[in-house]
Amino acid sequence: DAGITQSPRHKVTETGTPVTLRCHQTENHRYMYWYRQDPGHGLRLIHYSYGVKDTDKGEVSDGYSVSRSKTEDFLLTLESATSSQTSVYFCAISALGGGYEQFFGPGTRLTVL
């Protein structure tokens, strides 16, 4: 298995509070991604990173920000959580020069009350 961990694995928070999810990889892969997965919507890309300090928006980036200060860490922040952000969040990584395959972390289940 690719060395990807996510923390926390489960979180319950209240509307309006900030939340940060962490993705950590030990594979030294260049690309990192944050997805959310909801019933009926499949996997949707929130933000991705193509190198340290290089990030870009995905299809559902509103209400989320990211940072990548080191190759191994990619942080997803919900500045002010809303109930619509209740979801399962997956981090994924991909190697430059690979075949585009992405490898996923175990996921974080976030509940916003």
Next chain:
Amino acid sequence: EDKVVQSPLSLVVHEGDTVTLNCSYEVTNFRSLLWYKQEKKAPTFLFMLTSSGIEKKSGRLSSILDKKELSSILNITATQTGDSAIYLCAHPRDSNYQLIWGAGTKLIIKP
């Protein structure tokens, strides 16, 4: 706009049956076609297909690409309850290594 479409969206079969899942794509510049399996956790990578007509195989699972038909199939023979999962296919979007995901096929294997 590039897209990936999977069919059927859901499928229920009995243990021992053979199933065929479909993935069709409409893309500007074909790169590869990827298959994933997702049980009650994160998606796990199954196959990557780049050449038409060449079958990739892993145990009871196999997949083949047909570039003429712009599609791929995933076959599972002698299904087991452990094959119950959502099967996803994807195509690379652009040079920043994003993937366009299909909606998935939810496969349920009844004992």
